[in-house]
Amino acid sequence: MRPSRLWLWTLSLLFVLATGAPTFVHSQRVAGASQTPRHGRRVRTPPTTSVGFAFRGRLRRGVLLEESPTLRYAGEYREGGNFYGTSELVNLLQRAAAQVARRLPGARLSIGELSRRNGGPISGHRSHQNGRDVDIAFYMRDARERAFDPFGFANFDRNGHGLAPNESLTFDDARNWELVSRLVSDADARVQYIFVAETLKQRLLRTARRRHASRRILERAEAVMVQPTHGHPHRNHFHVRIYCPPADRPLCEDREPFHAWYPGTPPRAPHADDAAAGEE
Numbered sequence: 001m002r003p004s005r006l007w008l009w010t011l012s013l014l015f016v017l018a019t020g021a022p023t024f025v026h027s028q029r030v031a032g033a034s035q036t037p038r039h040g041r042r043v044r045t046p047p048t049t050s051v052g053f054a055f056r057g058r059l060r061r062g063v064l065l066e067e068s069p070t071l072r073y074a075g076e077y078r079e080g081g082n083f084y085g086t087s088e089l090v091n092l093l094q095r096a097a098a099q100v101a102r103r104l105p106g107a108r109l110s111i112g113e114l115s116r117r118n119g120g121p122i123s124g125h126r127s128h129q130n131g132r133d134v135d136i137a138f139y140m141r142d143a144r145e146r147a148f149d150p151f152g153f154a155n156f157d158r159n160g161h162g163l164a165p166n167e168s169l170t171f172d173d174a175r176n177w178e179l180v181s182r183l184v185s186d187a188d189a190r191v192q193y194i195f196v197a198e199t200l201k202q203r204l205l206r207t208a209r210r211r212h213a214s215r216r217i218l219e220r221a222e223a224v225m226v227q228p229t230h231g232h233p234h235r236n237h238f239h240v241r242i243y244c245p246p247a248d249r250p251l252c253e254d255r256e257p258f259h260a261w262y263p264g265t266p267p268r269a270p271h272a273d274d275a276a277a278g279e280e
Helices: 005-019 087-103 173-184 198-210 215-224
Strands: 049-053 056-060 071-073 109-111 133-137 191-195 237-242
Touching: 071 087, 087 109, 087 133, 087 173, 087 237, 173 191, 173 198, 173 215, 173 237, 191 215, 198 215
Parallel strands: 071 109
Antiparallel strands: 049 056, 109 133, 133 237, 191 237
């Protein structure tokens, strides 16, 4: 008896599935590093690669840091579009912003610049060249004690008062400390530096003690918060730098200091240059 057309179709389908022959099913997924976008659903993206030094490097397949209910671009930097980084840095910022908002609701993290999509020099910066640097505006409050979303960065004095022309603003001690604590305690992206003025560093450490921060977090924060030895004192923003992701080495290159939480084995011949070289 001659087989039916349905039977022949079934046999053909079984042959395709067994041999791995091409089918009409198309997958949008690409193997690589995972990324958590603003809606929390994890997607697959090609892995990013940070190349060279933070002040002399480039970025392969940079990941765009997207705005979300807890994170925004500072208006002054929106047009430049330099919001690309390694997947490690982008995910760190998304996690930290969400964690601060969960602990202290009502404010969004305001982002300055990361890197260009393919890295390289950016006007106004010595570093920010390979996706491992980000400028972050301080959390701040207005004259009515409400969370304030700044257009740009605002300078603050040792007492947390805004300097001209932002005298009505105050430094948000609690949220800024919560941000620092989340950054330095992250297990996936290891922070090397948080450049910030010494007066504000001491203010943040006092806040940490009042909020009963753990000794481990205090020690890390004290180690990574640094006022640059020259150039911009960072009274108006945090400049955060993470270490090279282990998978990016040796293409990605770190400089000392190599803290105890450095991921992996430090380079055998660390550079002995100024620790804050290329900070801005």
